[in-house]
Every structure is written in structure tokens, then in C-alpha cells.
Amino acid sequence: MTHESSDKARGDDHPGHERQDVKDAWFAMRLSLLVGVVMLAGKVTAYFVTGSTAILADAAESVVHVIAVAFAAFSLRLSMKPAAPKFLYGYERISFLSAGFEGAMIALASVFILVTAIQKWLAGLQLENLGSGALMLLGAGCLNAGLGWYLIRTGRRVNSLILEADGKHVLTDSWTSFGVVVGLVLVIATHWRPFDPLIAILVALNILWSGGMLVWRAAVGLLDYSDPTMGHKIREMLDLICLELGMKFHGVRFRTTGYRQLIEVHLLFPRDTALGDAHARATIVEERLAAEMATPTEVITHLEAEEDHEIVHHREHYTGLPK
Numbered sequence: 657m658t659h660e661s662s663d664k665a666r667g668d669d670h671p672g673h674e675r676q677d678v679k680d681a682w683f684a685m686r687l688s689l690l691v692g693v694v695m696l697a698g699k700v701t702a703y704f705v706t707g708s709t710a711i712l713a714d715a716a717e718s719v720v721h722v723i724a725v726a727f728a729a730f731s732l733r734l735s736m737k738p739a740a741p742k743f744l745y746g747y748e749r750i751s752f753l754s755a756g757f758e759g760a761m762i763a764l765a766s767v768f769i770l771v772t773a774i775q776k777w778l779a780g781l782q783l784e785n786l787g788s789g790a791l792m793l794l795g796a797g798c799l800n801a802g803l804g805w806y807l808i809r810t811g812r813r814v815n816s817l818i819l820e821a822d823g824k825h826v827l828t829d830s831w832t833s834f835g836v837v838v839g840l841v842l843v844i845a846t847h848w849r850p851f852d853p854l855i856a857i858l859v860a861l862n863i864l865w866s867g868g869m870l871v872w873r874a875a876v877g878l879l880d881y882s883d884p885t886m887g888h889k890i891r892e893m894l895d896l897i898c899l900e901l902g903m904k905f906h907g908v909r910f911r912t913t914g915y916r917q918l919i920e921v922h923l924l925f926p927r928d929t930a931l932g933d934a935h936a937r938a939t940i941v942e943e944r945l946a947a948e949m950a951t952p953t954e955v956i957t958h959l960e961a962e963e964d965h966e967i968v969h970h971r972e973h974y975t976g977l978p979k
Contacts, residue, residue, distance in 0.1 A: 677814040678736060684810045685729050688822055691803050692722045695796050695829070706789035709776045710836040713769040713856040714793060717829055717863055720765040724758040725822060732818045735915060751817040751914025752877040758821055759870025762828070766864035773856035790840040797833030800826050815951045817877075817914040821870055828866040832859050880911040887978030890919060893948050894941070898923070901937045904962060906975040917953040919945065922975070924962040934959050 699715035702708075731754035739746040807823030810816075839855025842848070890910055898905050907922035923941060925934045942955040961968070 680810055681732060681736075681814045681816050681819060684807055684819055685725070685732055685822070688803065688807055688826065689722070689725045689729060691799065692718065692725050692826075695800060696722055698792055698796055702789040702792040705792075706786055706840075708786065708789055708836075708840065709773045709853045710839045710856040710859065711789055711793065712772060712776075713859045714796075714829075714832050714836050716765050716768050716772075717762070717832055717859075720761040721825060721829055724761045724825065727757055728754050728818050728822050732816065735816075735818065745913070748913035748915040749878070751821075752874040754818045754874075755821040755877070756871050756874030758825055759867040759872075759874060762825065762863050762867030762870065764867075766860040766867065769856055769860035769863075773853040773860065777850065777853040786840045786844050790837050790844070793833045793837050793840070797830045797837065800830035800833065804828075804830055815915050821873075824866070824870070828863055832863060835859050835862070877912065877914060882910060882978070883912075884979065886910065886912075886917070889949075890945070891978045893945055894921060897941050897944050901940060903937060903941075905941075906977060907958065907973065908977050909974065910978070912951075915952060917949055917951050918956070919953060920956045920958070921945075922958045922960055922965075924960050924965060927961040927963045 696715065696718040699711060699718050703711045703715050731750045734747045734750050737747050804823045804825075804827030807819050807826055809823075811819030811821075811823055836855055836859060839851050842851040842855075887908075887910065890908060894905050894908065904924040905921050906924065907920070909921075910917060910919045912918070921941070923934075923938050925937075938957045938959055942957055946953040946955050
């Protein structure tokens with residue numbers, strides 16, 4: 657038995673609200689792409705004006721960001737498509753691929769930055785107009801910080817891992833810009849030019865960490881990692897609901913598609929319970945559990961007789977509970 661995700665969570669009772677979430681998600685993605693292109697143009701200009709390796713590092717990350725956002729936009733559109741005969745669960749898990757792709761691109765950019773910084777340091781540093789470059793990057797960093805916060809907030813509100821991952825990348829980009837500004841100020845103040853490649857190297861290591869975390873998050877999502885916090889909430893709600901309805905449960909499994917939460921639970925009834933009664937109570941469990949989740953949720957129940965459920969199964973099956 658399955659109950660399609662909570663009407664309350666998915667907004668099925670409020671189609672206008674659901675359409676607004678889609679519009680908000682698309683507006684945020686388009687804004688991210690537009691700002692990314694503008695930032696790239698500004699940083700490339702700043703690099704040619706100054707010759708700074710640190711600014712080049714920041715510009716390289718912006719190149720990655722524009723490519724990643726373009727892929728994320730494709731992923732967002734695909735994730736919103738309904739299920740199809742060949743994709744019965746929809747396309748939502750593309751969210752993890754998108755996050756992993758963005759993380760891999762960030763990591764690739766960090767390697768480019770490291771190699772370039774070292775090469776330029778060894779070849780001799782030629783820097784000029786650092787004050788103008790620092791001001792341009794400071795403005796870019798502030799703009800990206802505001803955009804990143806907006807993307808993360810919007811992504812969490814509309815349950816979009818794609819937008820949230822993009823927002824975190826944009827925030828990383830803003831911190832990169834601020835770090836480069838600090839490096840340029842140090843060069844201006846001390847006249848010690850190696851501060852420039854050193855800051856570039858630190859920037860590269862920071863974004864390598866950020867990209868690695870995105871790849872890790874995508875990997876555990878694709879491997880159906882069971883978040884302990886979510887497991888505790890599910891167990892807590894099932895304990896309460898099943899106690900009220902006079903039944904037991906086990907075999908709880910759950911995973912996320914990047915948008916929806918999928919929950920499977922086995923319900924145990926006394927053997928003489930009428931099928932209609934068991935079905936009615938199982939439906940209550942499905943609806944109430946889905947309604948209590950903060951994200952869109954689909955609950956699947958399996959009905960068993962409490963006295964002989966172990967005997968009926970020809971093979972041992974999962975009967976665990978979340979901790």
C-alpha cells in the first residue's frame with residue numbers, strides 16, 4: 657500500500673503555492689546564472705588590470721560556477737518533470753548528480769589555481785593597479801554573499817538540493833573574493849608580492865575542501881544514506897501514531913530523492929483484524945506520518961499479522977527500526 661506524499665507537504669491542496677515555489681526556484685536559478693556571468697566578466701577584467709594570481713584564482717572559480725550553474729539549471733528543470741513509464745519514480749535524483757558535478761568542477765578549479773599560482777610565483781610576479789582590483793573584488797564578494805544566502809534560503813524553502821548546493825558554491829565564491837581582497841591589501845601595505853600567490857594557494861585549498869564536501873554529499877545521497885536525525889523523527893512519530901491506533905510496526909526504511917522523502921514501514925495487526933479495518937488504520941498512518949514531515953513525503957506500508965509474520969516469509973527480511 658502506498659500513500660502519495662503528504663498533501664500538506666507537497667502543496668497538492670494549494671496548487672497555487674506549488675506553482676509559486678516552482679517560479680521562485682526558476683527565478684533564483686536564472687538570477688544565479690546572470691550574476692555568475694557578470695561576476696566572471698568583472699573578475700577577468702580585474703585580472704588583466706592587475707596581473708594578480710589571486711584574482712586569476714577567483715576568476716577560475718567563477719568559470720566553474722557558470723558551467724556548474726548551467727548544468728544545475730538543466731537538472732532543476734529535469735527534476736521537476738513528473739514520473740514517466742521509463743522513470744517510475746521521477747527524475748528527482750538528478751539533484752545528487754548535479755551537486756556532485758558542481759563539487760567535481762570546484763575541485764578541478766582548485767587544481768588549476770594551485771598549478772597557476774606556483775608557476776607564476778616561480779616565473780616572477782608582475783602586479784599593478786592592486787587598489788582598483790581589490791575594490792572590484794570587494795564589490796563582487798558582497799554581491800555573491802547576498803546571492804548565496806538567497807539561494808540557500810530559497811532552496812530549503814522549496815526543497816531543492818540543486819539550489820541549496822548552488823547557494824553554497826556562491827557563498828564559497830564570496831569568501832574566496834574576500835580572501836583575495838585581504839591578500840591584495842597585504843601586498844599594498846607591505847610591498848611583499850608573494851602574499852598574492854600564497855593567498856591564491858589558500859583559496860585553492862579552501863575551495864578544494866568545499867568541492868569535496870559537495871561530492872561527498874552527492875555520493876551518500878546516491879547510496880541512500882539514512883540521516884539519523886530524520887530516522888529519529890520518523891521513529892518518534894510512528895511510536896505515537898501506532899500507539900494511538902493500537903498496532904505495532906517494524907521494517908522502517910527511508911531515503912531521500914533530493915526533493916521527496918520516501919518511507920517504508922511494516923505494520924503489525926492481530927491476525928483476526930478485518931482487512932478493511934487494517935487498511936483504514938494503515939491509511940491513517942500514511943497520511944499522518946507524511947503530514948508531519950517538513951519535506952514532501954511518500955509513505956509505503958506493508959501489512960502483516962503480528963502472530964505469524966516471521967513464519968509467512970520464506971526468506972529473512974529487514975525488521976529493524978531507526979534509532
